Amino acid sequence: MSAELLVIHTGGTIGMMPGPAGLEPVQGFERMVRERLGARLGALPTFDFIELEPLIDSAELSPGHWAQLVALIEQHLVQYRGIVILHGTDTLAYTAAALSFMLAGLDRPVILTGSQIPLHNSRNDAEGHLLGALELAARPEIHEVAIYFNGRLLRGNRATKMDAGAMAAFDSPNFPELATLGIDLALNEQLLLPAGTPKFSVATCDADSVAVLRLFPGLSAGQLQAMLGQAHCRALILQCYGVGNAPVSQPGWLETLEAAVAAGKVVVNISQCYRGAVVPSTYATGSALERVGVIAGNDMTLEAAFGKLHWLLAAGHSAAEIAGLMQRSICGEMG
Missing domain, CATH: 3.40.50.40 (Rossmann fold)
Structure with missing residues (x-):
């Protein structure tokens, strides 16, 4: 195993740069991540990085992309303690929910995160989300798809985007958070799903169905x-x-x-x-x-x-x- 974790970058605000018509996805985000986070990565698990090509503005996401992600995860999961997926916030909750079913029986974490402000901005929420997701993706107690955002870990199929402009963009209206990451990491272990045997479902979804x-x-x-x-x-x-x-x-x-x-x-x-x-x-x-x-x-x-x-x-x-x-x-x- 070359690293402890795998980071999959699908696109989204977290890695966007200004273009002629507004923010747009650009390739080469790993370099920016390692340069911006620098020494802070030293205390966290090591990670490999895969970037989808082309990258997806999550407003353009379709159910067919879920099978692409599942196939990628199936190919690599056994090599790593956990996986972090970087994703645009607009449809992040849809992907998290779909993956929770398509990756039924997980025995390690799959953590989705993104940001409201791109990493390249001097003031952003991307840095904290990246660091928190990396920490959580190495936790052996977590065996499910979850969303990390604004200091909270939410079950992937219980979350929804509820604010377009605030940093607290996601909530879990009918279920408590799985963890909070403040001064200390507080896991609600009694809420976590037990470890299972992964049964991947890569069947392609019909977007019209x-x-x-x-x-x-x-x-x-x-x-x-x-x-x-x-x-x-x-x-x-x-x-x-x-x-x-x-x-x-x-x-x-x-x-x-x-x-x-x-x-x-x-x-x-x-x-x-x-x-x-x-x-x-x-x-x-x-x-x-x-x-x-x-x-x-x-x-x-x-x-x-x-x-x-x-x-x-x-x-x-x-x-x-x-x-x-x-x-x-x-x-x-x-x-």
Whole structure:
């Protein structure tokens, strides 16, 4: 083993430089990392560095990139104590959630991080995130995909980006942080997943297979049908109100959903609310959704539901199997 850790740089603000139209990814970030962090790296685990080519602005990320990352991790994981993935913040939580399923049974850490300000800026949050992620990626107690940001380690499939401009860009609304890194490192070991045997899933996800529809007042059955009627759409995430409520008295609404489920499409109900869970039996509107086969997504984030559906579809599960698995916690994604 040439080093203790592997750092995979995918792109994102952390390594961007100003270009003619604004910040853009540039190759050669390893040199800047080693020059800027210098002697501070001496107390941390040694690392090798891989840079994707081309680099990805995370706003351009598609589910196909997840398989590329999993293949890279599968190729190298046994050589290292842990892996750090540098990623743009816009879709970082989507990647973390998807990888948590695609790398099920991890026996070492895979830590994603990024920054709100590029490393090349004199004032930035990138340095602390890099140093913290390197420290955490060597911890033998961690056996899962996690996000390190602003002094907190969050379970990868429990996190969401909640602020575009603050340093505390990520939160875990329905689950405590796995660790905090302040003067000391405080691990919440009782929350960590146990070590497993990695079962990598490199199957390529079809970007068109999962759609998301956030409910709004006046959403018609025709608009719902327009989404469900797309040929490649095999699953739909409905971001419903509160604990899972929807305008089921609108003409054709329930009939449209019932027909989609009967045709083998998976429809999952998650809440628009930042915190809380779907409890369909609370109100008659939620119960009506459940009666026509809409699956309650419990307290999953949008990112977790999205990544989990893509993973299950890529693995070839039937609609009935997916309906059961979406209601069961696979790797700590729901309460």
